[in-house]
Amino acid sequence: QVQLVESGGGSVQAGGSLRLSCAVSGYSGSTYCMGWFRQTPGKEREGVAVVNSGGVTTYYADSVRGRFTISRDNANTLYLQMNDLQPEDTAMYYCAAGGSRFADCYSGNPGRFGAWGQGTQVTVTS
Numbered sequence: 001q002v003q004l005v006e007s008g009g010g011s012v013q014a015g016g017s018l019r020l021s022c023a024v025s026g027y028s029g030s031t032y033c034m035g036w037f038r039q040t041p042g043k044e045r046e047g048v049a050v051v052n053s054g055g056v057t058t059y060y061a062d063s064v065r066g067r068f069t070i071s072r073d074n075a076n077t078l079y080l081q082m083n084d085l086q087p088e089d090t091a092m093y094y095c096a097a098g099g100s101r102f103a104d105c106y107s108g109n110p111g112r113f114g115a116w117g118q119g120t121q122v123t124v125t126s
Helices: 102-106
Strands: 003-007 010-013 019-023 031-040 046-052 057-060 068-070 077-084 090-096 114-116 120-125
Touching: 003 114, 019 031, 019 090, 019 120, 031 068, 031 077, 031 102, 031 114, 046 068, 046 077, 046 102, 057 068, 057 102, 077 102
Parallel strands: 010 120
Antiparallel strands: 003 019, 019 077, 031 046, 031 090, 046 057, 068 077, 090 114, 090 120
């Protein structure tokens, strides 16, 4: 069973940077995708960035492309480097793993992911 634990959230002023980390254990060879998602109160969870099991980036939300970078190291830690943060990036950020085929890694659809971390809060002040 895949377990994920996020860290690195916090409060930052607009224009600042944060790096989120997600420690992944119980990784299965059948896990096709890992990614970052975010959610604000009253809104649906949305995909931010996704990599496939080969470490290839497969999805960025339009709102973060060029500012955020997803990566994964050989120790199965997933990262999200967030630069030029804006108040609209304020959200609870979740790490997730899942997908039943590689095509699932391209949509950023949270419904394709079955394992979730507890989330880490990111707050950006203007």
